[in-house]
Amino acid sequence: MSDQPDATAPSVAETEHYDDLNTSAGAAPAVDIARPDESAAPAPPRATFEDLGLSEPLLRGVVEVGYIHPTPIQEQAIPVVLMGRDVLGCAQTGTGKTASFVLPMMDILAGSRAKARMPRSLILEPTRELALQVAENFAKYGQHMKLNYALLIGGESMSDQTDALNQGVDVLIATPGRLLDLFERGRVMLADCKVLVIDEADRMLDMGFIPDVERIVSLLPPLRQTLFFSATMAAEIRKLADAFLQNPKEITVSAPASVATTITAGVALVQPHDKREALRRLIRSEDVQNALIFCNRKRDVDVLYKSLTKHGFQAGALHGDLAQSVRFATLEKFKAGELRLLVCSDVAARGIDIGGLSHVFNFDVPFRDEDYVHRIGRTGRAGREGRAFTIATADDVKLVSAIESLTGKPIPRIEIPGLDPVTAEELAEAASAPRGRGRGRPAAKGREREERPRREARGGERGPSRVREERPARPEAEARPAELRPAEEVRPPRREDRRRDRREDRQERREDRRDDLGPPVRGFGDAIPAFMLIPIPRPQREAATAVPAAAPEDPADSAAA
DNA sequence: AAAAAAG
Incomplete structure (x- = not known):
């Protein structure tokens, strides 16, 4: 030395x-x-x-x-x-x-x-x-x-x-x-x-x-x-x-949050049902050496991991519900280059030592703006160029602008041709919808049925230009990387891909419902039936407690309560 | 909202 x-x-x-x-x-x-x-x-x-x-x-x-x-x-x-x-x-x-x-x-x-x-x-x-x-x-x-x-x-x-x-x-x-x-x-x-x-x-x-x-x-x-x-x-x-x-x-030894200059970032606005297809196209059109793909939820990590694997991508999954041995082993494989893609939750967003990532993909826009900076900071190290692409739906635009105001830099919009465009109406609707309720799947589903333009309505300029109209203050729209639009990519998703994506979406929604509701549980809510308030009669002190009305032999009463 | 961390 x-x-x-x-x-x-x-x-x-x-x-x-x-x-x-x-x-x-x-x-x-x-x-x-x-x-x-x-x-x-x-x-x-x-x-x-x-x-x-x-x-x-x-x-x-x-x-x-x-x-x-x-x-x-x-x-x-x-x-x-x-x-x-x-x-x-x-x-x-x-x-x-x-x-x-x-x-x-x-x-x-x-x-x-x-x-x-x-x-x-x-x-x-x-x-x-x-x-x-x-x-x-x-x-x-x-x-x-x-x-x-x-x-x-x-x-x-x-x-x-x-x-x-x-x-x-x-x-x-x-x-x-x-x-x-x-x-x-x-x-x-x-x-x-x-x-x-x-x-x-x-x-x-x-x-x-x-x-x-x-x-x-x-x-x-x-x-x-x-x-x-x-x-x-x-x-x-x-x-x-x-x-x-x-x-x-x-x-x-720090500065206000900003994105490293060696990172080329981009965000693609797509329909919720096109997210997986969008990701696949991004991966194929990029020269990906090794990449982290972030999801917001652990279950989505599993779903996306399986989906990518089915589509022939060499991927692993990492989140906190996996056994510790699997976590470390997967990380090792990824570091060793045996896995090119690692689908992960925010476990991997910070601190994990994975050197030399060529790409970071955000399959979901992170809920917290700082997390975006941490996620994409996994790439673009040591003066090497890193590329970070985010897939967003109309519902995510608020999150995206929060990120942009945190970093003080707009994220250039990129286009992934061949996918259903996001319309100005959808953006407006998402913008006016209250945060929390109203965003999310049920609303998106309704929209999907009624308003989504037919496939043949998708013109070369229609969707993208409308998206841009929506954001007149974005001068970077023309800065989108040209290499993201190779000619062969301008074609609709293969029908079986699309079918599979929908199946996966349905499956995910089913699991969501199952998890949300759990096994059917019956309860009384806030209303406690009167019979439950009646003390267990004790031989000597029967009249000691004053309990009004409903007698145990009158179930109609308690049901009304 | 979700993820992480104790089984």
Whole structure:
């Protein structure tokens, strides 16, 4: 490991190093902050890991993995953490955040050993995949360190984890649920945890983990070092940070949400029944190396995964209802290139370390605008171009404009020829419909029957031009990528495809209904029949309680009530 | 609205 490659080909080598560290932190930058600055700035002599005060064996581990230069957050945070100070880090995944706490923690913990069931440090992560990645970091850098770590996550054997705890653990990496579970079983004590990392605090908040986190923090000794990381610093997050931290050093390496310049984005407006066909056409017309395909619901992940597989695509599925072993195995296959397409829920939207995605497809427009940024941020890394396409229906246009106002950038409209156009009336109707009720399947179904233009009414310019009329303020309409319209794609969906899509839609709706209603349950609603209010007669005290009217032998009365 | 996390 010399400086040679760095000096001769700085852009390549540095990008790679930087990106690898990003990778170690778990993600592509949803928001590209550092890279443009880096290329624009007249590069001053950059720090190396040797400048940060890390120990010799640790540095050896870092160098062997091939890293020379720390990322900005690493450069700023590592010395502070080594001093023992609290840190409030405002950084997206992809900034090298993980190494910024993993490395100094290893040095802080080196030299003494943990007692059984008394871990010396704790890292809280919101998802199992993230926890696994942090654990992998300890393994990667800690080749020459004698540190134990244990991964406490749900969905895996508890006895293995208990065994590990009994061995004595220096670093505990956990998701909140399983940690509390094991604590309540008396398998782990937290009284000796002198270092605490709360990672992805904003996501913990989104996921409703904060009560758990507060509970866990209350089990830790008050005299400890706390490192708190969040991608955003909303008021609520700051309040939390105030509660957990003491005189923290604030380190911020982020910018207002914006989409990385290396990502080419587009959104296609289609009819609900054309979504799958639209996706298939997009995939076929693009040079897809490997892509994530996001759905909003777990069931839709399953449905779409099956549908793509039936259409001959090489796909996998990933969501939180799948067995943990399957989750990790699928992710591994995808990373290894055995699967080209991964249909997933928002489990994979943040933090998961999948390098070098060529594409992200949003089969559904995400409900929350930030999620869009996180999703498409999985592509377009390391200066490579990424492409992100979203499939939207008329009902989704409000969500799309929310995203556009968040990023401050319109998403260019793209056309997928040959599909039923979305009419101006439909857009107007969707725009005027109240959010919540009125959107969704029943309304779409009615419209589908009455208003959808016949196939022969689909002219070359009719649908698209009407769509554009609807959005006169969109100058980017002509910026749509031409390669999305290869001539051979301008043909209607094959009839059997269309039939299959409809069948899948029906099936999905059936399942929806089943789930919504569940097995038929009969109840009384708010009206409690009078007979239920009559006390069970006791031999002596029959007249003690005054109950009016209905007698048990008069069922008509109770039915009326 | 949905997803995530404890079975």
